[in-house]
Amino acid sequence: DSGVTQTPKHLIxxxxxxxxxxxxxxxxxxxxxxxxxxxDQGLQFLIQYYNGEERxxxxxxxxxxxxxxxxxxxxxxLSSLELGDSALYFCASSVGQxxxxxxxxPGTRLTVT
Amino acid sequence: AQSVxxxxxxxxxSEAASLELGCNYSYGGTVxxxxxxQYPGQHLQLLLKYFSGDPLVKGIKGFEAEFxxxxxxxxxxxxxxxxxxxxxxxxxGPPGNNNxxxxxAGTRLTVKP
Numbered sequence: 281d282s283g284v285t286q287t288p289k290h291l292i293x294x295x296x297x298x299x300x301x302x303x304x305x306x307x308x309x310x311x312x313x314x315x316x317x318x319x320d321q322g323l324q325f326l327i328q329y330y331n332g333e334e335r336x337x338x339x340x341x342x343x344x345x346x347x348x349x350x351x352x353x354x355x356x357x358l359s360s361l362e363l364g365d366s367a368l369y370f371c372a373s374s375v376g377q378x379x380x381x382x383x384x385x386p387g388t389r390l391t392v393t
Numbered sequence: 394a395q396s397v398x399x400x401x402x403x404x405x406x407s408e409a410a411s412l413e414l415g416c417n418y419s420y421g422g423t424v425x426x427x428x429x430x431q432y433p434g435q436h437l438q439l440l441l442k443y444f445s446g447d448p449l450v451k452g453i454k455g456f457e458a459e460f461x462x463x464x465x466x467x468x469x470x471x472x473x474x475x476x477x478x479x480x481x482x483x484x485x486g487p488p489g490n491n492n493x494x495x496x497x498a499g500t501r502l503t504v505k506p
Contacts, residue, residue, distance in 0.1 A: 282436060282438070284436075313494070315496075322496060322497075322498045322499060323483060323496040323499070324496075325493055325494045325495070325496070336493050337493070338493045338494075370436065370437065372437075378425075378487070379487055379494050380425065380442070380444070381439055381442065382439070382494075383439075384429075384436040384437040384438070385436055386435070386436045387436060
């Protein structure tokens with residue numbers, strides 16, 4: 281158990297819908313990272329938040345957005361969902377701003393039908 | 394493009410065989426490199442990391458990796474694999490000072506008992 285929690289574990293939704301994935305970092309960690317893992321794209325970094333502020337951006341689509349709240353939990357919002365958004369979405373956390381040692385959550389498996 | 398690449402897509406070994414998984418990076422400047430492991434159905438876990446200093450890095454579960462700057466490589470090794478090492482292995486690194494963590498495509502290791 282890494283100490284990072286993600287909800288829900290599984291999500292099935294239809295194209296065009298919007299979903300919110302939630303992540304709670306390890307106690308004491310200020311950074312939260314979001315990743316998308318799919319068979320064709322592999323593991324792709326989406327975005328990082330550090331202490332409530334966006335710190336780094338990767339291959340995140342405009343239809344996707346994230347935020348980190350004062351209690352440091354983070355939400356990833358995915359809208360206008362397409363079939364290709366079906367993937368495993370991981371959250372990770374680290375103590376500082378740089379990803380020197382990340383602890384990954386169990387992931388949320390999103391299926392878009 | 395700045396990236397991390399893994400040569401082997403799927404490696405099949407018998408127990409007690411030696412393991413070497415290749416990883417190359419294609420960026421300069423500060424080099425921080427990581428190996429993560431993902432056991433079936435589980436989240437990613439950090440195996441080992443390199444920041445600076447001794448290029449031979451020891452990790453958990455008997456794994457080690459050697460950073461060879463002249464070859465832009467950070468190969469993962471284990472002298473004698475066990476069935477329980479069956480998993481997917483990812484090499485990763487943030488290019489320079491960017492927090493945009495790049496992951497290799499992963500190498501699936503199957504160890505036959």
